[in-house]
Amino acid sequence: MSKLYFRYSAMNAGKTTAILQVANNYEERGMNVLLIKPAVDTKGDNKVVSRLGIDREVDILLSAKDTVLPHIDSEKVDAIIVDEAQFLTPKQVDELFYITKTRSIPILCYGLRTDFQMKGFPGASRLLEIADDIEEIKTICRCGKKATLNMRFVGGKPTFSGSQVVIDNGEDNVTYESVCGECYLKKKNNAKK
Amino acid sequence: MSKLYFRYSAMNAGKTTAILQVANNYEERGMNVLLIKPAVDTKGDNKVVSRLGIDREVDILLSAKDTVLPHIDSEKVDAIIVDEAQFLTPKQVDELFYITKTRSIPILCYGLRTDFQMKGFPGASRLLEIADDIEEIKTICRCGKKATLNMRFVGGKPTFSGSQVVIDNGEDNVTYESVCGECYLKKKNNAKK
Amino acid sequence: MSKLYFRYSAMNAGKTTAILQVANNYEERGMNVLLIKPAVDTKGDNKVVSRLGIDREVDILLSAKDTVLPHIDSEKVDAIIVDEAQFLTPKQVDELFYITKTRSIPILCYGLRTDFQMKGFPGASRLLEIADDIEEIKTICRCGKKATLNMRFVGGKPTFSGSQVVIDNGEDNVTYESVCGECYLKKKNNAKK
Amino acid sequence: MSKLYFRYSAMNAGKTTAILQVANNYEERGMNVLLIKPAVDTKGDNKVVSRLGIDREVDILLSAKDTVLPHIDSEKVDAIIVDEAQFLTPKQVDELFYITKTRSIPILCYGLRTDFQMKGFPGASRLLEIADDIEEIKTICRCGKKATLNMRFVGGKPTFSGSQVVIDNGEDNVTYESVCGECYLKKKNNAKK
Numbered sequence: 120m121s122k123l124y125f126r127y128s129a130m131n132a133g134k135t136t137a138i139l140q141v142a143n144n145y146e147e148r149g150m151n152v153l154l155i156k157p158a159v160d161t162k163g164d165n166k167v168v169s170r171l172g173i174d175r176e177v178d179i180l181l182s183a184k185d186t187v188l189p190h191i192d193s194e195k196v197d198a199i200i201v202d203e204a205q206f207l208t209p210k211q212v213d214e215l216f217y218i219t220k221t222r223s224i225p226i227l228c229y230g231l232r233t234d235f236q237m238k239g240f241p242g243a244s245r246l247l248e249i250a251d252d253i254e255e256i257k258t259i260c261r262c263g264k265k266a267t268l269n270m271r272f273v274g275g276k277p278t279f280s281g282s283q284v285v286i287d288n289g290e291d292n293v294t295y296e297s298v299c300g301e302c303y304l305k306k307k308n309n310a311k312k
Numbered sequence: 313m314s315k316l317y318f319r320y321s322a323m324n325a326g327k328t329t330a331i332l333q334v335a336n337n338y339e340e341r342g343m344n345v346l347l348i349k350p351a352v353d354t355k356g357d358n359k360v361v362s363r364l365g366i367d368r369e370v371d372i373l374l375s376a377k378d379t380v381l382p383h384i385d386s387e388k389v390d391a392i393i394v395d396e397a398q399f400l401t402p403k404q405v406d407e408l409f410y411i412t413k414t415r416s417i418p419i420l421c422y423g424l425r426t427d428f429q430m431k432g433f434p435g436a437s438r439l440l441e442i443a444d445d446i447e448e449i450k451t452i453c454r455c456g457k458k459a460t461l462n463m464r465f466v467g468g469k470p471t472f473s474g475s476q477v478v479i480d481n482g483e484d485n486v487t488y489e490s491v492c493g494e495c496y497l498k499k500k501n502n503a504k505k
Numbered sequence: 506m507s508k509l510y511f512r513y514s515a516m517n518a519g520k521t522t523a524i525l526q527v528a529n530n531y532e533e534r535g536m537n538v539l540l541i542k543p544a545v546d547t548k549g550d551n552k553v554v555s556r557l558g559i560d561r562e563v564d565i566l567l568s569a570k571d572t573v574l575p576h577i578d579s580e581k582v583d584a585i586i587v588d589e590a591q592f593l594t595p596k597q598v599d600e601l602f603y604i605t606k607t608r609s610i611p612i613l614c615y616g617l618r619t620d621f622q623m624k625g626f627p628g629a630s631r632l633l634e635i636a637d638d639i640e641e642i643k644t645i646c647r648c649g650k651k652a653t654l655n656m657r658f659v660g661g662k663p664t665f666s667g668s669q670v671v672i673d674n675g676e677d678n679v680t681y682e683s684v685c686g687e688c689y690l691k692k693k694n695n696a697k698k
Numbered sequence: 699m700s701k702l703y704f705r706y707s708a709m710n711a712g713k714t715t716a717i718l719q720v721a722n723n724y725e726e727r728g729m730n731v732l733l734i735k736p737a738v739d740t741k742g743d744n745k746v747v748s749r750l751g752i753d754r755e756v757d758i759l760l761s762a763k764d765t766v767l768p769h770i771d772s773e774k775v776d777a778i779i780v781d782e783a784q785f786l787t788p789k790q791v792d793e794l795f796y797i798t799k800t801r802s803i804p805i806l807c808y809g810l811r812t813d814f815q816m817k818g819f820p821g822a823s824r825l826l827e828i829a830d831d832i833e834e835i836k837t838i839c840r841c842g843k844k845a846t847l848n849m850r851f852v853g854g855k856p857t858f859s860g861s862q863v864v865i866d867n868g869e870d871n872v873t874y875e876s877v878c879g880e881c882y883l884k885k886k887n888n889a890k891k
Contacts, residue, residue, distance in 0.1 A: 120457065120494040131726065133719035139750060140712035147710065147749075148840045148875075170726075171718055173750055197842070220493045225842075232441050239441040247440035248425050248432040251460055251493065253448070261727045263776070263804075264313065267444055296727075300413045300444065301313040324533065326526035332557055333519035340517065340556075341647045341682075363533075364525060364559055390649070418649075454534045456583070456611075489534075506843065506880040606879045618827050625827040633826035634811050634818040637846055637879065641832070650699065653830055686799045686830065687699040 121225040123216050125204070125250035127232050127243065129266045129297030132258035134229040135169040138202055141227060142175065150197035155179045155187065157206035157242075162288045167202045183208050187215060196224055204230035206284075207242035216249050229256075234283045235271035235295070237303075258297050266297035270306065277306045314418040316409050318397070318443035320425050320436065322459045322490030325451035327422040328362040331393055334420060335368065343390035348372045348380065350399035350435075355481045360395045376401050380408060389417055397423035399477075400435035409442050422449075427476045428464035428488070430496075451490050459490035463499065470499045507611040509602050511590070511636035513618050513629065515652045515683030518644035520615040521555040524586055527613060528561065536583035541565045541573070543592035543628075548674045553588045569594050573601060582610055590616035592670075593628035602635050615642075620669045621657035621681070623689075644683050652683035656692065663692045700804040702795050704783070704829035706811050706822065708845045708876030711837035713808040714748040717781055720806060721754065729776035734758045734766070736785035736821075741867045746781045762787050766794060775803055783809035785863075786821035795828050808835075813862045814850035814874070816882075837876050845876035849885065856885045 128134055142152045156167060156177040168174040179190050191199070201207065201215070207228070215226045228250070232243050239247075247253060260266040271278045271285070272294045285293045298306070321327055335345045349360060349370040361367040372383050384392070394400065394408070400421070408419050421443070425436050432440075440446060453459040464471045464478070465487045478486045491499070514520055528538045542553060542563040554560040565576050577585070587593065587601070593614070601612045614636070618629050625633075633639060646652040657664045657671070658680045671679045684692070707713055721731045735746060735756040747753040758769050770778070780786065780794070786807070794805050807829070811822050818826075826832060839845040850857045850864070851873045864872045877885070 120492065123493075131723070133716075133723065136715060136719045136750075137712075140715045143750060144710070144712065144837045148838065150838075150840075150842075171715075171722060171750075171752055173752060216493065217497070220497050237442060239437070244432070244437050244441055247446075248437060249430060249460075251458070253440075253446055255446070258723045259727065259729075261729075263729075265444070267442075299313065300316075300409065304410070304413050324530070326523075326530065329522060329526045329557075330519075333522045336557060337517070337519065337644045341645065343645075343647075343649075364522075364529060364557075366557055366559060451530045452534065452536075454536075456536075506878065509879075602879065603883070606883050623828060625823070630818070630823050630827060633832075634823060635816060635846075637844070639826075639832055639834070651830070653828075685699065686702075686795065690796070690799050 121219040121223045122251035123219045123249065124225070124227045124252045124254065125246040126227065126229050126254045126256055128256035129258055130231060130269045130295045131170060131297055132256045134256060135167050135202060136171055137256060138167060138200055138229055139169055139173055139175055142200060145198050151195055153178050153191060153196045153199045155181050155199060155201045157203055158182045159206045159284065160203040160286060162286050177202070181211070187211065188218065191218070191224070199224055199226040201226065201228040204228035204246060205240035205243035209241050209245035212242055212245040212249065231269060233268065235269050236279060237268060238283065260297065260299035260302050262299060262302055264299040264301070266299050268298055268300060268303045270296050270298050270303060272296065277310055279307055279310055314412040314416045315444035316412045316442065317418070317420045317445045317447065318439040319420065319422050319447045319449055321449035322451055323424060323462045323488045324363060324490055325449045327449060328360050328395060329364055330449060331360060331395055331422055332362055332366055332368055335393060338391050344388055346371050346384060346389045346392045348374050348392060348394045350396055351375045352399045352477065353396040353479060355479050370395070374404070380404065381411065384411070384417070392417055392419040394419065394421040397421035397439060398433035398436040402434050402438035405435055405438040405442065424462065426461065428462050429472060430461060431476065453490065453492035453495050455492060455495055457492040457494070459492050461491055461493060461496045463489050463491045463496060465489065470503055472500055472503055507605040507609045508637035509605045509635070510611070510613045510638045510640065511632040512613065512615050512640045512642055514642035515644055516617060516655045516681045517556060517683055518642045520642060521553050521588060522557050523642060524553060524588055524615055525555055525559055525561055528586060531584055537581055539564050539577060539582045539585045541567050541585060541587045543589055544568045545592045545670065546589040546672060548672050563588070567597070573597065574604065577604070577610070585610055585612040587612065587614040590614035590632060591626035591629040595627050595631035598628055598631040598635065617655060619654065621655050622665060623654060624669065646683065646685035646688055648685060648688055650685040650687070652685050654684050654686060654689045656682050656684045656689060658682065663696055665693055665696055700798040700802045701830035702798045702828070703804070703806045703831045703833065704825040705806065705808050705833045705835055707835035708837055709810065709848045709874045710749060710876055711835045713835060714746050714781060715750050716835060717746060717779055717808055718748055718752055718754055721779060724777055730774055732757050732770060732775045732778045734760050734778060734780045736782055737761045738785045738863065739782040739865060741865050756781070760790070766790065767797065770797070770803070778803055778805040780805065780807040783807035783825060784819035784822035788820050788824035791821055791824040791828065810848060812847065814848050815858060816847060817862065839876065839878035839881050841878060841881055843878040843880070845878050847877055847879060847882045849875050849877050849882060851875065856889055858886055858889055
């Protein structure tokens with residue numbers, strides 16, 4: 120039996136850097152890693168790209184209707200890593216849980232918990248419910264406190280309505296910043312006035 | 313700004329014991345604690361009862377339609393503790409988050425993540441999404457591994473269908489045991505045969 | 506292979522309560538626990554006593570010259586729990602590490618990190634160096650922050666010199682309180698004036 | 699009051715990568731970081747170098763006799779990060795603790811716990827005793843379990859005697875690998891034969 124890990128954080132905390140490091144750790148020891156990214160994340164195409172300037176090709180670009188198991192039958196896999204795991208479907212998360220218990224392959228999922236409106240991403244919420252191990256990758260708010268929420272800026276202005284998924288790939292004038300709960304509520308209150 | 317904590321575990325891990333200890337720690341230092349229990353949990357009536365034989369009266373039996381804020385206006389409260397927090401409504405969880413940020417009162421919620429069918433309790437799922445701090449209270453499966461899931465027994469037999477909430481208060485012949493993912497899936501597989 | 510756990514905290518956080526709960530968790534599942542207390546801790550004699558009013562007899566009162574292995578050969582032991590683990594010798598800690606790796610018995614040690622002068626207890630320092638898993642049992646300072654240090658009071662006055670081990674068993678007029686780093690340094694500074 | 703953090707791991711887990719990411723997180727938010735490396739670590743000279751191929755110049759190369767405070771008086775510092783913190787002296791660790799409490803600057807120390815003989819590094823042992831927050835950066839052993847110990851290889855052979863500090867900078871034919879407790883004890887046992 121292996122574990123399903125969920126390592127969550129607010130945006131831009133360093134999840135992809137952590138993934139690149141973990142993949143490297145496995146490979147330095149002669150082990151094989153399968154790197155998965157949900158296809159809905161269009162940033163970086165078929166790569167995961169860290170803000171530190173390093174990247175890596177993904178092994179599977181996973182669509183919402185895909186299952187994971189067929190991809191791991193044919194090869195030796197010592198660990199599975201999932202980037203942007205909040206974009207998994209709950210059903211895919213259940214399948215990952217099942218794989219860890221029946222195939223003894225550890226699966227490490229990295230992702231956000233909530234969107235810019237503090238609504239849970241369905242894949243993240245499912246991971247939080249059933250992951251064997253939940254760990255936080257910490258980052259800081261501009262005020263110095265721990266950041267746990269994600270603020271969306273459109274044209275530089277804090278925004279509190281819109282569709283759940285807008286990738287900050289340079290189009291649409293959208294950027295994100297991770298903030299603490301207090302700063303989030305203050306900005307939201309100001310936006311109402 | 314204070315933090316909203318979610319300390320989760322499988323059943324019978326010692327959540328209520330932990331609550332009694334934390335309340336005691338605050339009071340030993342001359343601080344006041346407000347102890348809340350959702351009214352849907354009928355076990356122990358207006359008390360929280362630890363399996364170690366110790367108990368404590370709750371300050372608020374919270375119905376699903378209640379808000380918490382009116383209860384804390386009139387008195388000095390240094391910390392709020394919630395037992396069986398999985399039974400909170402998501403809206404109540406949002407209110408607790410709001411209180412920690414605007415009143416600087418730390419709130420410590422203790423509860424389960426999922427029911428006997430591995431479905432999330434709505435209050436727990438919301439806590440997992442927005443709590444500032446998530447910690448696990450660990451317990452063990454009979455096989456020696458960490459237990460993360462809850463198995464329902466009806467008349468001593470593992471059961472995988474039924475309503476989400478059946479309190480193990482001696483009626484209905486229902487008991488629960490915390491198990492690891494592997495043991496859960498094996499029992500479920502056996503039950504199908 | 507099993508793990509050597511060190512669950513540390515400041516004084517009066519609830520370590521003994523946690524031990525009583527964990528022992529209960531094992532026994533509810535039909536497993537056997539061996540409870541060890543270093544003999545230097547004279548409080549409660551051959552019992553561990555929680556501030557919540559519950560207690561339990563220890564299986565082994567361990568002297569500094571004792572080894573643990575002879576005590577576990579003859580019986581079935583599913584887990585070993587050590588209270589006041591800061592009073593173990595570093596050599597005993599090394600033996601516990603060895604037992605977890607060669608006998609596959611998990612060992613859970615509970616104890617303080619430092620004394621009233623912020624000096625490490627030798628047994629605790631060794632546990633911190635080699636434990637497979639380090640977890641904190643949190644408690645609060647009177648100021649509301651997390652307490653991590655231990656203040657000794659003699660006749661109610663903060664005291665910063667004396668021998669490392671003085672048990673607060675009612676004699677000697679000695680009591681302890683857990684405080685945060687800031688409060689500790691302030692009191693120490695005041696005491697110098 | 700700020701916190702003194704100790705984020706420990708076995709060798710080659712990704713400490714330097716984590717440091718580069720954290721420094722980047724602060725700077726993306728317009729904050730200033732002071733990066734310290736004990737001078738005894740000669741690898742990379744005045745840089746910290748990650749195995750992923752990224753690096754960063756250190757702000758202070760700290761000798762064992764240096765104090766930190768004079769370096770932070772003259773400038774605005776939002777956070778201090780220490781690489782290879784196991785090479786700090788215990789006295790320097792005490793100073794860092796003092797700075798976090800009196801200057802409200804968070805200090806994040808990254809380092810090993812023990813050397814290739816399972817002996818604690820004095821700086822690491824002190825950090826473990828008094829850090830406000832202890833976190834593990836996990837990595838894996840070749841066997842798939844969590845690695846917590848460091849094995850030294852001389853000319854490719856596991857070695858269990860020698861001086862505590864030999865930097866793996868390409869000279870001396872020395873390399874290191876992180877291993878779990880079970881693999882460490884097995885190799886050590888084999889080496890005796």
